[in-house]
Amino acid sequence: MKNSIEICTRKSNDGQRVFVDRMLVSIDDLTFGSPDATSLSGLMVGAIDCLTLNIEKQKSNTDFVQEILDKKITPEYFFQLLHDACWITGDWPENCSDSLVAPSVYFGLPFGTEIFDADEAYFVVVSSMEGVLLARKKNNNEYVMLKICVNDYVSIWEHAKAEIISSAI
DSSP: OOEEEEEEEEEOTTSSOEEEEEEEEEETTEEESOTTOOEEHHHHHHHHHHHHHHHHHHGGGHHHHHHHHTTOOOHHHHHHHHHIIIIISSSOOGGGTTOSSOGGGGBOSOTTOGGGTTOOEEEEEOSSSEEEEEEEOTTTOOEEEEEEEHHHHHHHHHHHHHHHHHHTO
């Protein structure tokens, strides 16, 4: 798995706030983030903390995920299942109601930040070490499901968080 992070920050004129003016996260051939959006650094750090906490919460729900994956569903179907549960109904459909966690726990990007507003991805913990990233490519709307180590995915976001924090010093 290839990944890279590009972050550009700046301090406000009075030096009291730090802004993330650009944040692009690339994993294999997927790129998330907007080069034209700005977010407060504290908001971004908090959203990354929430993302990593939610990944930890998922570890208690792997039986539910395995049951879904055992059905050999397509990436499109899994993506749509998560999309509908998170954005349309706000809950799991009746045939998937055995989940121990809310659908929003599967958001795969820092949520509620302008930088990632145009992106939609879900990270799903399959086992204590394995996960899948479900996303739609921006250039052709193709759905992808990348296998990725849970620790590697968390590490990407922890690295981004550390870079944002260090720029505030």
